Amino acid sequence: MAVSAARVAARRVSNGAFVVFCYLVTAIALLFLAAVLWTLISKGVGGFSADTFTMDTPPAGSRGGLRNAITGSIMLCGLAMLIALVFGILAGTWLAEYAGNSRYGSAVRFINDMLLSAPSILIGLFVWYLLVANIIGHFSGIAGSVALALLAVPVIARTTEDVLRLQPTSLRESGIALGTPFWTVVRKILWRSAGSGILTGVLLAFARISGETAPLLFTALSNQFQSFDMGHEIASLPVVMFNDALSAYDDLQRLAWAAALLVSAAVLGVTIFARFMSRERKST
Amino acid sequence: MTETTLIAAAPRTGVAVRVRPRGEGFELWFEYICCAAATMLLVTLGGLLVSLLIGGLPAFTKFGFSFFVTSNWDPVQGVFGIAALMLDTVLVAVLALLMAVPIAFGVAFFLVELCPPLLRRPIGTAVELLAGIPSIVFGMWGLFVFGPLFAQYIESPLMNAAPPGSIWDTLTSGVPNGTGILSASIIVAMMVLPFIAATLRELLLTVPAQVRESAYGLGATTGEVVMKVTLPYVRRGAIGAVMLGLGRALGETMAVTFIIGNSHNFPKSLFDAGATIASTIANEFAEATSPMHTAALLASGFILFVITFAVLAMARMMLGQAREG
Numbered sequence: 001m002a003v004s005a006a007r008v009a010a011r012r013v014s015n016g017a018f019v020v021f022c023y024l025v026t027a028i029a030l031l032f033l034a035a036v037l038w039t040l041i042s043k044g045v046g047g048f049s050a051d052t053f054t055m056d057t058p059p060a061g062s063r064g065g066l067r068n069a070i071t072g073s074i075m076l077c078g079l080a081m082l083i084a085l086v087f088g089i090l091a092g093t094w095l096a097e098y099a100g101n102s103r104y105g106s107a108v109r110f111i112n113d114m115l116l117s118a119p120s121i122l123i124g125l126f127v128w129y130l131l132v133a134n135i136i137g138h139f140s141g142i143a144g145s146v147a148l149a150l151l152a153v154p155v156i157a158r159t160t161e162d163v164l165r166l167q168p169t170s171l172r173e174s175g176i177a178l179g180t181p182f183w184t185v186v187r188k189i190l191w192r193s194a195g196s197g198i199l200t201g202v203l204l205a206f207a208r209i210s211g212e213t214a215p216l217l218f219t220a221l222s223n224q225f226q227s228f229d230m231g232h233e234i235a236s237l238p239v240v241m242f243n244d245a246l247s248a249y250d251d252l253q254r255l256a257w258a259a260a261l262l263v264s265a266a267v268l269g270v271t272i273f274a275r276f277m278s279r280e281r282k283s284t
Numbered sequence: 285m286t287e288t289t290l291i292a293a294a295p296r297t298g299v300a301v302r303v304r305p306r307g308e309g310f311e312l313w314f315e316y317i318c319c320a321a322a323t324m325l326l327v328t329l330g331g332l333l334v335s336l337l338i339g340g341l342p343a344f345t346k347f348g349f350s351f352f353v354t355s356n357w358d359p360v361q362g363v364f365g366i367a368a369l370m371l372d373t374v375l376v377a378v379l380a381l382l383m384a385v386p387i388a389f390g391v392a393f394f395l396v397e398l399c400p401p402l403l404r405r406p407i408g409t410a411v412e413l414l415a416g417i418p419s420i421v422f423g424m425w426g427l428f429v430f431g432p433l434f435a436q437y438i439e440s441p442l443m444n445a446a447p448p449g450s451i452w453d454t455l456t457s458g459v460p461n462g463t464g465i466l467s468a469s470i471i472v473a474m475m476v477l478p479f480i481a482a483t484l485r486e487l488l489l490t491v492p493a494q495v496r497e498s499a500y501g502l503g504a505t506t507g508e509v510v511m512k513v514t515l516p517y518v519r520r521g522a523i524g525a526v527m528l529g530l531g532r533a534l535g536e537t538m539a540v541t542f543i544i545g546n547s548h549n550f551p552k553s554l555f556d557a558g559a560t561i562a563s564t565i566a567n568e569f570a571e572a573t574s575p576m577h578t579a580a581l582l583a584s585g586f587i588l589f590v591i592t593f594a595v596l597a598m599a600r601m602m603l604g605q606a607r608e609g
Contacts, residue, residue: 011505018507022398025390026407029481032474033414039429040421087321094318108322111329113600117528119535119592121562122332125569125585129335150328157325179305183314211418214537214562218570238420242538245424253428260421271416275409 037264044261047254056226057240060249066259068226072235073263076141076220077210079230080148084205088153089191089198092160097186109161115154123150124215132219141230144220148212152205159201163194196277203274207267213238237263333589340583342576351583357548357564359573364580366587368550372465372558373588375551376540377533379469380476384533385526387473388480393510395481396488408485415478423542426471431462431543434470439555458555466554468544472536476529483525483603487518520602527599534592537562561588 051065058064091112099105127147132139167190175185191198221233222243237259244256343351343364354365395408439460446453458464491514499513515522545557546567559567561584572578 011508015505015507018393018505018510019398022390022394025387026394026399028387029391029414029477030407030410033410033417035429036414036417036421036425039425043428087324090318090321091325094315094322098315098318099322108325110597110600111325114593114596115325115329117531117535117592117596118329118332119537119562119588121535121537121565122336122585122589122592125339125565125582126328126332126335128569129339129582130331133339153325153328157322181305181308181311183311184305184307186314207416211420213418213420214566217566221570238418241420241424245420245427246542256424260418260424263418264421267416267418268413271413272409275412279405 040257040261040264043254043257047256047258047261052255052258057224057235057244057255058251059224060247060252064255066237066240066255066262068223069235069237069240069259070262071226071228072141072220072223073210073237075228075230076144076148076216076234076236077206079142079145080152080209081202081206083145083149084152084156084209085202087149088156088201088205089160091153092157092198093164093186093191095157095161096164097182097190112154112157115150116158119214120151120212121214123147124217124219126150127215128218136231139219139221139233141220141232141234144216144234144236145230147215147219148209151212151215152209155205155208156198156201159204160194160198163197163201164190166197167193200274200278203270203277207270207274210270211238211263211267213242217242333586336582336586336589340579340586342579343583346576347580351580352587355548355550359568359577362574362576364576366561366580366584368548369559369561369564369584370587370591372544372551373534373560373562373591376465376469376472376544376558376560377530377536379466380472380533381526381530383470383473384477384480384529388477388529389484389522391477391481392484392488395485396514397506397510411478411481414474415482419475419536419538420542422471422475423539426467426539426543427463430471431467433462434467435460435462443555454552455554457553458557460555463543463545463557464555465544465551465558468540468558468560471539471543472533475536475539476532479532480525480529483528484518484522487521487525488514491517524599524602524604527595527602531592531596531599534595535562535588536560537566541566561585 049065051063053065053067053070055063055065056068057066091108095105095109095112099108124147127143127150131143131146136143171189171193172182172185175189176182180188216236216239220236220239222239223233223235227234241256241259241263244252244259247253347364351365352370353367355368356363356365357369358364391411395404395411399407439456439462442452443456443460446456495517496509496514499509504512540560541563544559544563546559546563547557548559548564551558565581565585568577569581572581
């Protein structure tokens with residue numbers, strides 16, 4: 001069959017269109033990122049001053065900063081990560097080392113995948129119902145931390161399982177051959193060799209929860225003043241952003257942009273660092 | 285540590301005695317503790333379901349079927365119906381997917397087939413960063429930066445160009461203020477596209493090199509290789525990736541809350557204000573006026589949970605089969 005010139009031309013054109021389309025949409029996606037980052041920097045930097053770190057969130061029209069929100073966010077995320085680390089690593093270890101192909105194992109794996117993408121606001125509702133409405137009885141930092149922890153656990157469990165599965169079986173066998181109890185093999189050999197991978201998961205989980213707003217709205221609520229009492233309402237950067245950005249006052253909106261820059265810088269910095277870590281792991 | 289105990293213990297006794305390694309008794313306990321932590325995940329999901337159901341029960345029993353088919357949302361009168369909320373939730377998510385899917389697929393094809401190797405990592409990381417930006421920042425950007433531009437350069441020209449009485453005119457009626465259902469779905473599209481792109485990219489990388497290379501060897505163009513060989517090879521997984529994006533779009537909260545305009549009526553056009561289930565909960569829950577208001581919000585949360593769970597479960601099944609097959 002002779003090659004028709006028209007057919008060749010048509011294929012060349014359709015391929016050209018495909019390639020141009022791919023370049024174009026990638027450019028659009030990168031443009032989105034650039035636009036959001038540019039807004040964050042241009043609007044966020046103007047909101048910073050010495051007051052930002054030394055004064056609490058103000059009512060409209062007076063001087064103020066973000067001190068209470070910054071310390072609140074650090075405490076909420078810190079406690080959440082502490083809870084999530086324990087549960088996430090243990091659950092991931094169970095899935096990788098003990099569950100095998102059992103039916104219960106696949107059920108838990110499935111549930112973990114569901115929780116990984118479940119709307120965060122529903123996690124907030126659950127924690128509100130459980131802790132705020134019933135067990136504790138009022139809004140509190142602890143409830144906020146639990147909500148954030150429930151968002152972080154699936155991420156950590158998933159990465160822990162994945163990384164542990166990548167460890168060679170010979171590593172487990174050599175440990176057992178020395179007469180080491182298996183749980184010591186897990187702790188002293190597997191966790192150590194999988195350490196940087198687990199750390200990547202932990203960092204990604206931290207990046208995920210540090211910008212979360214929805215689950216904090218009705219668990220930790222907010223607080224105008226500096227507070228270290230996790231048993232009561234506590235301020236956080238995302239909730240301050242939510243309240244101030246939607247207010248009608250210029251100075252509060254400026255403060256919200258400063259908070260947005262602060263949170264985004266932390267999240268993106270941690271994400272890049274986590275990527276860097278996982279690259280190191282792959283190259284060695 | 286245990287090895288040294290063994291060696292040290294043997295000569296002292298003189299005979300070969302099996303010394304129990306330290307910590308052996310804890311062996312089973314460790315497994316139980318790990319299993320308990322894994323069970324915690326199960327309990328979370330179950331607790332989520334049960335607490336939303338119990339909390340929402342007063343609303344379900346009081347309004348019955350009308351809760352799902354009316355759109356009257358009046359906290360003052362204590363009357364609640366979520367028909368418009370459900371419609372907006374699905375509408376925003378589907379519109380967002382319509383925009384996000386072509387872009388996400390293009391990005392994934394670009395990263396796998398076209399990108400120069402040197403740029404592959406930076407561009408891949410940049411797309412991931414887009415996924416990392418907090419939802420609320422997208423909301424602020426959408427309301428203060430994107431919205432005004434969108435109103436000026438897209439909404440107004442579209443409205444002015446519409447022939448009176450046509451479907452176009454109906455779809456673009458309303459106030460061109462940059463907020464509303466279409467704006468919200470564009471922002472949500474931006475937020476879900478990195479997830480779809482990243483999942484699809486992982487899938488495309490699982491296509492065996494021989495399959496791709498033999499297609500190229502037969503003289504296929506890049507476009508033909510992608511559309512006729514690699515994409516069909518991962519089609520189940522690709523559908524799963526889109527469903528995963530849909531699941532995310534349905535539950536997207538903060539960005540939507542900022543830009544959708546918060547109106548509980550049925551939307552009359554694409555520019556009209558609306559409210560999704562998630563945005564309503566975010567806006568009203570902390571200041572719910574009556575126990576019935578709280579119950580109605582919990583009940584709508586239960587509905588959102590059922591919808592997203594169904595979508596995500598389907599996505600997971602398709603991705604899982606793609607992984608095994």
